[in-house]
Amino acid sequence: xxxxxxxxxFLLDDGEEKVEYYADTKVSNAGTFTFNKEDHTVGNLLRMQxxxxxxxxFAGYMHPHPLVHKIxxxxxxxxxxxxxxxxxxxxxxxxxxxxxxxxxxxxxxxxKWKKENVSGMIGM
Amino acid sequence: MPQxxxxxxxxxxxxxxxxxxxLSETDTSMANALRRIMIAEVPTIAIDLVEYAENSxxxxxxxxxxxxxxxxxxxxxxxxxxxxxxxxxxxPHRECLCYDRCARCSVEFELDVNFDKVNQxxxxxxxxxxxxxxxxxxxxNNILVAPAHFLSEEEQDESHxxxxxxxxxxxxxxxxxxxxxxxxxxxxHSKWCPVAVxxxxxxxxxxxxxxxxxxxxxxxxxxxxxxxxxxxLALDEITNNLVAVENAYEMATFTEDLKMxxxxxxxxxxxxxxxxxxxxxxxxxxSVESTGAMDAEEILLSALRVLKDRLNYLAAEVxxxxx
Ligand SMILES: [Zn+2]
Numbered sequence: 001x002x003x004x005x006x007x008x009x010f011l012l013d014d015g016e017e018k019v020e021y022y023a024d025t026k027v028s029n030a031g032t033f034t035f036n037k038e039d040h041t042v043g044n045l046l047r048m049q050x051x052x053x054x055x056x057x058f059a060g061y062m063h064p065h066p067l068v069h070k071i072x073x074x075x076x077x078x079x080x081x082x083x084x085x086x087x088x089x090x091x092x093x094x095x096x097x098x099x100x101x102x103x104x105x106x107x108x109x110x111x112k113w114k115k116e117n118v119s120g121m122i123g124m
Numbered sequence: 125m126p127q128x129x130x131x132x133x134x135x136x137x138x139x140x141x142x143x144x145x146x147l148s149e150t151d152t153s154m155a156n157a158l159r160r161i162m163i164a165e166v167p168t169i170a171i172d173l174v175e176y177a178e179n180s181x182x183x184x185x186x187x188x189x190x191x192x193x194x195x196x197x198x199x200x201x202x203x204x205x206x207x208x209x210x211x212x213x214x215x216p217h218r219e220c221l222c223y224d225r226c227a228r229c230s231v232e233f234e235l236d237v238n239f240d241k242v243n244q245x246x247x248x249x250x251x252x253x254x255x256x257x258x259x260x261x262x263x264x265n266n267i268l269v270a271p272a273h274f275l276s277e278e279e280q281d282e283s284h285x286x287x288x289x290x291x292x293x294x295x296x297x298x299x300x301x302x303x304x305x306x307x308x309x310x311x312x313h314s315k316w317c318p319v320a321v322x323x324x325x326x327x328x329x330x331x332x333x334x335x336x337x338x339x340x341x342x343x344x345x346x347x348x349x350x351x352x353x354x355x356x357l358a359l360d361e362i363t364n365n366l367v368a369v370e371n372a373y374e375m376a377t378f379t380e381d382l383k384m385x386x387x388x389x390x391x392x393x394x395x396x397x398x399x400x401x402x403x404x405x406x407x408x409x410x411s412v413e414s415t416g417a418m419d420a421e422e423i424l425l426s427a428l429r430v431l432k433d434r435l436n437y438l439a440a441e442v443x444x445x446x447x
Contacts, residue, residue, distance in 0.1 A: 009311045010165075011218070018441040035438070041160040042434065048153035052127045089442050094128040096435040098154070103428045105133040109145065110421050113135035 009069045010037050021085065030058070030076035031084045039063060043071040049091040050075060055082050129154075140206070141275040141413060143420035146327070148407040155324050155408045161427040162322040167211050168417045169197040169231065169269060169305050170315040177300040181257075181291045188291055192303050193315040195259050195288050196417035197231075198272040207272065207418040209426040214307045225304060231269045233262040233303040239293040254294055258287035262303065269305070272416030318423045321413040326403035328376035330356065330368040336398050337366050344389055348399060351385035353378055357399065366399060373409055376401055 012018060016036050024030035035042060043061040050059035058076035075084035131150035135143070147155055174189040181188070199210040220229035237257045259271035273287035274280040293299065310317035337345065342359075345366050349357045354375035360367050369375075379401040386398045414420045 006312045007218075010309065019438065019445055021445050033442075039160075041157045041165070042438070044153045045157045048151055049127065085442060085446055089439065089446075090126070092435055092439045092442065094126055096432060096439065097126075097128050098131065098150070099428055099432045099435060101128075101130050102133065102154075103425065103432065105131065106145075106424060106428065109133040109135045110138065113138055117138075 004067065009039075012037055024074075024076075027076060029078070029080050029082070029084070030074065033073045033075070033084075033088060034070055035073065036070045038071050039069070040071075043073065045095060046073055046088070046091055049095050050087060053087050053091065055079070056087050136409075138421055139276075140419050141416065142411075143424060144409070144411050145424075146407065146409055147324070148327075151406060152408075155410075157431060158424075158427055159322050159324055159410075161430050162319050162412060162423055163317060164311045165309050165430050166318050166418070166423055166426045167209075167216075167307050167309050167430075168316050168318045169199055169210050169214070169307050170313075170417075171195065171197065171233065171303045172306045172308065173304040175302045175304075177302070178298050179301070180297045181293055181299050182297075183291045188299070188301075189303075191290050192262075193313070195262075195290075196272040196415045197269060197305050198417055199269050202268060206422060207414070207416070209418065209422050209429070210307055211426065211429070213268070216308070217306045227266065229306065231305045232265045233271075233305065234265075234301075235261050235263070235303065236300045237261050237293060238298045238300075239295055240298075243295070252295065254292040256285050256292050257290045257299055258285050259290065260287035261290075275414070275416050318415060318418045318426075319412055320415050321411060322423075323412075324408040324410045325377075326405070327407035327409060328356075328373055328379075329400075329402050329404050330372055330376065331400045331402075332366050332368065333396055333398055333400075334365065336396050340389065340398065347389075348382065348385055351381045353381065356401070357382075 013036075018036055020034040020036070022032045022034070024032065040063060043063060047059050047061045050056045055078050056075060057078050058074065061071050061073045063071050073088075075087060077084055077087055129150050131154065132148045134146040134148070136146065137144045147158070171189075171192040174185070174192055176185050179185055179188065183191075198207040199213060200206065201208040201213065215229045217225065217229040220226065222229060235257070237255070239255050242255055243251060259273050262271050264270050271287065274283065291299065308316040340348075342364060345359060345364070348366065349355065349359060352375075354377070356369060356372040356376045356379075357366055358369050359365070382399060382401065387393070389398070412420050412423060414423060418426070
């Protein structure tokens with residue numbers, strides 16, 4: 001009777017925004033992004049990519065509870081010249097390019113393996 | 125300042141139902157994202173709704189509906205023999221514009237098995253024996269979509285049944301239903317999961333300190349070889365030096381005994397290790413097995429497409445935040 005909706009883990013609720021931002025009131029150049037209906041898949045990916053950015057002083061994420069389908073990602077940058085949102089955009093772009101690169105790598109690797117191992121086989 | 129990486133992929137083996145490959149020059153966050161997406165976010169087709177006309181079998185309606193849901197359903201694009209990515213061919217039913225359902229968002233399967241009717245046409249030695257209703261009895265209204273009865277011909281040859289068994293019927297029993305399959309992801313229900321196995325392990329870095337090993341006797345070297353439950357080390361036939369075997373990466377999982385054995389051989393505890401085995405942080409050996417709903421290589425490519433789409437969506441949402 002009180003079971004959560006089957007779609008609760010991946011469909012946004014009515015009026016819910018995908019990403020929210022709360023600037024930190026105590027720490028300068030810092031803020032928390034909330035990604036609704038996301039989990040460790042995206043959380044850890046973004047955190048690790050942000051940590052590779054020399055302009056980022058702090059990046060950490062948390063998933064408050066297994067039944068709360070959101071992650072909080074906190075970012076602090078080195079200077080007021082760079083907003084947390086800028087570093088986040090850059091991180092997402094880098095990951096998107098990395099994924100593009102992976103798609104070509106996988107396609108090429110599969111073709112290469114098939115050329116070497118199943119020459120002449122039909123339908124593969 | 126871009127911090128982009130350029131990972132490398134090397135395929136070890138491909139079969140229709142399994143793929144094994146090495147992902148390198150990236151980190152665990154990418155390896156794990158890929159694994160998690162293959163398990164939970166690659167869309168497939170599964171039976172989601174069942175309408176019964178007649179069920180006089182021993183199993184109740186809900187039980188049969190559950191069993192039908194778990195049957196892997198395969199979408200084969202036109203002109204292909206592979207279990208392909210259904211993402212381009214179907215619309216998620218919640219996003220479809222139709223009133224109830226249509227060919228864009230669902231596939232209908234009809235099943236009608238009547239024991240008494242089938243019994244008349246059976247060979248004498250099978251007559252009156254229980255009749256197994258299998259995935260072969262599901263008739264699809266879309267020629268590109270069908271249940272994946274078996275993973276391979278070997279599996280088919282070993283099976284007692286014609287397909288995946290659903291229920292057994294006895295004299296007088298009749299099962300008639302319409303099953304509606306839809307596209308979904310296994311975050312909603314694990315029946316939409318395309319993989320039976322999706323794992324990665326860290327590449328082992330096996331370093332052999334030749335200088336230190338020269339101090340060991342042949343017996344001691346042999347002892348180190350035998351310390352590993354899976355033989356990741358061997359003695360070179362000519363030089364008698366310790367070497368790592370070629371496929372050590374498949375076996376190097378437990379190396380504690382190796383550590384203990386060499387501690388005992390050291391003259392002083394602070395001496396260097398003879399052999400060290402540590403895991404790489406940027407090289408991963410993936411192993412993916414399909415349920416039959418998609419070809420394994422398609423699962424991998426589909427997972428990457430899902431990740432790509434997600435990142436582009438998030439990029440746009442973060443951009444909106446800036447105004
Ligand atoms: Zn529709």
